[in-house]
Structures are given as structure tokens and as C-alpha cells.
Amino acid sequence: MLLPETSKHLWLALSPHGYGHAAMTAPVIHALRRRLPDLRLTIQTALPRAFLEERYGPDFTHIPDIPDFGLKMLSATVVDLEASAEGYRRLHADFDALVESEAQRLRRAWPDLVLANVPYVTLAAAARAGIGAVALSSLEWADIYRHYLGDRPEAAGIYAQMRGSYNAAQAFLRVTPAMDMPSIDTIIDIGPVANKGRNRRDELAARLPGRLGLAAFGGIDHDFSMANWPRMEGWTWATTLDFPKDRGDIVAWRDLGLPFSDLAASVDVIVTKPGYGTFTEAGLSGIPVLYVLRPDWPESPAMDIWLAAHTRALAVTLEALTCDAEAQLRRLFSLPEQPVAQALGNEEAAEYIASILCAETGICERS
Template sequence: MSAPYLFVDVSAHGFGHLAQVAPVLNALSARLPTLRITLRSGLPTSKLRARVAADFTHLAESSDFGYVMHDAVSVDLAATALAYRQQHADWETRVDRDARLFAALRPDLVLSDVAYLPLAGAARAGIPSLAMCSLNWAELFVHFFAGERWAAAIHRQMLAAYNSAESFLRLTPAMAMADLARRRCIGPIAVIGSDCRQALREQLGAVPDERLILIAFGGVSKELPLADWPHLAGVRWLVPQAWQFENERCTAFESLGRPFADLLRSVDAVITKPGYGTFTEAACNGRPVLYVRRQDWPEQDCLIDWLHGHGRCREISDADLVAGRLQGPLDALWQQRTQPAPSPSGAEEAVAALLPWLAGGDAVGIADRQLLEGAPCKFTANPI
């Protein structure tokens, strides 16, 4: 019997899609040691390997662009509209290209988070596919472009691609996805980090009562003027290396050489935007969050509501964040009551959904079949 073969497509729109897929691939490869994986993504190979422990072949290209961003919290709608119109102007050619790729590679299954092009290509090649995510581009497209004359035809192609998948695994938390006929709800996906708090403090030379604050915006740039911030006594900032700003109270977190989940679990607070990976990992690792809202991003409401119900969090304004007015919000955040951390059951549930195509019927347990055959999530559709 040949080794099972999975083709995975991971959006490079930030790091949240990788944060969703990586735990699934790690758990799946533990169940199927001979599994072959081809991973297509525009993310750097080093970033993929930092999250995915399983062996894979990296196909370094993107099959979606998500949304064109001004920065981590604001969308460039004009550029995004142009990009969608260009992508769908030769849609059939793009689908044919993916269909030929899959026909040549002959994977047993295609998994996408959350591009719809590979789903359409897999359907044309006669290869089963699954989608998985907390959002889908069709639902965001309706939110931003429903009033445009050119939008309806593009939206139909998006929905047809998503609905061609055997199932759409709707993570918790997630958007409604009312237009996706084959959605299945699964639990949260998050990596539980190792507590390296003491070792991290020694590495940084932090004093015993110094607070460590991680600033991370999920792979989409939002640089802050830390040099102009007021001094916060007893606070050490861990910031992205791309900011190229380090001093006695500010350290690039990548330079510490530790997995992101370990850092997140070991700090005193996280400052971020609403994004699936950081929100679920903060809640599941019991870390408090200060967040700044994204400008008109429809996914954020379900994420914010979930985090308020399952973790410690507090909203701050973009103006206060840019100005570094954080002492009061941080003090209020640390005074919140700790809640029981939610269980990240979604990765194992996703594995149960993937196994029937990769391990054969004999390897699929009762729980796996129940997930596959369970009733879909129920919502009211809102077509364009």
C-alpha cells in the first residue's frame, strides 16, 4: 500500500492560517507516520518549519491574497477590489492550472485554509478536498463588495468553489458561514506552550518583579513608535524583529530563539489585534490580552466575543496604543479574574475528519465517523 499523500494550501495573509493548520498536521503525522505532505504557501519556509514539525515539501507560491492591507488593522479596499477582479478575469485558466497540478501530483486529499482556488481545482481533477478556517473569503467579500455591480459573478464562483469541498471545518470561534452548505463545527485550535518564564527572565536579565509584555500583530505589519512612548516602570517589551528597535527595555522576540507559543505562555500580557491564532493561543495558555480593533474587519466580532467569554482581555483605542498610554489598561487587565482555560480540541477533531481519505475505513474510529456524519452548523444564509 502506498503512503498516504496530503496536499495542503495555507494562506499567507498573516500567520493565523498557519497557526490553524500546523497543529492539525502535527497531530495527523503522529497518527500516520508515513504521511507525505506537500505544503503550498507564500509564507517563508523557515516560518512554516517553525510551526510544522511534520516533514513536508514546500511549494513556494500563493493561491490567494486574502485582502490587501495598509497595515495590520486597515484594509486597502481599492487595491483588494482590483486584485479580485484580476484574479477572476481568467478564473477558468487558474482553475485548470490547479487541476493539472493535482492530476500530476495525485494526492489523496487536498486541504485548504482558506483559499478557494485549490478547492475548485481539486473538484475539476476529481480529487476530494476539505476546507478549514475561522473565516472564508466569500463571506468577507459580501461584507465589503456586495453593492458593486461586478461582485455577484465573482461571489458565485467563490461559493461554488467552497461548496465543492467535501466539508468545511468551521473552527471555534468563527464567522457564521451561512452560505456554506457542508460546514461542520469543530473546537478551537491552539498550541499549548511550555512555561519557560523563569528561563526567559534569566535570558533577558529581568529583575524579579519586571513584567514582560509581548507585542505581536500576527504577521501583518503595524509598527509602533516605541521610542516616543512614556517610560513604564517595571515593564519589558518583546517586539517584532522587523521593527529594528531594541534598547534596555525592549527586545526582539525572534532573537530569543524560543517557539512563539512558549513565549506567549511565559509573558505577563499580550498586545495584539483580533486574530484567530493569537486570540485562541492566549486564551488556551491563560495569558491576558490588550487588543486594538481592526478597521471594519467582520471576523473580529466573533473573536472578541469568544475571548471575553474565555479569557482575560481589554480593548484599547488605536490612539492610546500609538501614544503608549498603556499603564492604566494594563493595570485593569491584570486585575481581571482568571478564567479556566478552554481546551483546544479542534486539531484532533480535524484529524478525525481527514483520516477517512488518508487512512482508509479500517483506521477511522467511531468518534471520527460521528464527526464526519454529524449534523452541519445551522445559520440563516445571507447571499450577495
């Protein structure tokens, strides 16, 4: 175990594209704090502090301003191509000045290390400021930009700046599962990073007898509606989505009083979209997953294969999910069970980050 003699300061920059980047990184930070109990943490992201406190606890400084936006979305699974292209044109209109502005922000705080999941401007700024930096994620925006917007006249210049920013980092810790990253030269592959929830179904049984499902579609509006979800005898559904108040078979997930990871580990099925956090948490607990196909998303092939190897998983169209949910659930439950995964990447990432934090001064000793 690594023990500090003085506190270290980690600057964590998180893409505010939904909640997945923040959720993915939280178990790594918890593992890091077990090694460095006095760690000072700054989190730079546009996500609300209340959500961050749920995942990280209250002991951090929040910087809500960040240039990164990921992609502009029409829904949780549909990219707004025109708005995204315009967003990147604006972001890169004077990229050097933007990087210098962020570098000045970092110089004022002077952290010992920058960890990015996975804003590239912050990585470029850290390099400009002379501060070490590491990326951690299952995706990166350079190849996603090229995938969706690479045919635009301005794309070559924007892509080159994105790629250069990522490769300015000391390393890119690519978690399992992850998209292909041909633009990244500094990849270190690690295992899954996720928080394995505690199965608390027995606590819920008195309030919610019968079978319990979770319908969760992340932090971006989705075109799936609980108003069209069929009533199923013997089923109650917890959801992150809005729902008609006359539906006695649907409850808001927060009303159940459990952390999301614990709820996800306590249900009979999760209905969702492809997303790293939901998929990995299901794979750690062996919870069956019924999910909406997303063939255009670069992460999908790797995530689909990984999920099917660690729990019963079925990809369906949005139409099939909405119109024929009971039949799809029967198909899902007929699949064979699979061996659950382990979140080996939590400790692998924390060990790597701690080794960098302690390397320059040598004040952290093993015991």
C-alpha cells in the same frame, strides 16, 4: 489510533494573508501525523519556507506559487479596498482557465486529499481534478469579499464563483471561534485549533527580571510603533516589531530563543491585534490580552466574545494604546480571571481528515 500500511499524500493549501492560516493549521497536521506517521505533506503557499519549518518541521514539499491572496492591506488592520477589488477582478478575469491550471497542478501530484485554509481556487481545482478536498478555518473569503466589496459592479459574479468553490469541498471544518459563514453549505463545527505553549518564564527570569510583555501584530505591517511605546518601570517587552536600538527595555522575540507559542505562554501580557492564533494561544494559557479594536473585521465579534470567556481581555483604540498604555494595562489586570480553553479541535480535525484519507482503501486500522 490510526496506523497506516502505506503512506498517504496530503496537499495543504494555505492563504498567504499573514501567518495566521499556516499557524492555525500546524497543530492539526501534528495531530494527523501522530495517526499517520508516514504521511507525505505538500504545502502550497507564498509564505517563506523558514517560517513553515518552524511550525511544521522540515519534512514537506513546498510549492510557493498560489493564486490566493486574501485581501490587500494598508496595515495589519486596514484593508486596501481598491487594491483588493482590483486583485479579485484580475483573479476572476478568466476563472475557468485559472481553475483548470490549478487542477493540472494537482493532477500531476495526485494527492490523496486536499486540505485548504482557506484558498477557494484550490478547492475548485480539486473538484475539477476529481480529488477530495476539505476546508478548515475560522473565516472564508467569500463572505469577507461580500462584506468589503459586495457593492462593486463585478461583485455578484465574483462572489458566486467564490461561493461555488467553497461548496465544492466535502466539508468545511469551522473552528472555534469563527465568523458567521452564510455562504457555506457544508459546515462541521469543531473546537479551537491551536498550539498550547509551555510556560518557560522561570528560564527567562534570570535574563529578564521583573514583568515581561509581548507586543505582536502578525505578519503584516502595522501602524502601531514601538518607538512610541512608553517606558514602564519594571517591565521588559519582547516584540515582533522593529524598535529603536537604544531601548534597553525592548528585545526582539527571536533573540529570546523560544518558540513563539512558548513565549506567548510565558509572558505577563500580550499586546496585539485581533487574530485567531494569538487569541487562542492566549486563551489556552490564560495570558491577559490588550488588543486594538477592529470593528470592521467579520471575525472580530466571535473572537472578542471567546477571548473574554477564557482570559482577561481588553479592547482599546490604537490612540488609547499608544497614549495611555499604563492605564489600559491597569484596567486589564483589574478584570477577573477566566477559565482557560482546551484545543479540542486539533484532534477533532485530525480524526476527520484521517478518516477520509483511509476511507477509500481501508488500509488504516484502529488499534
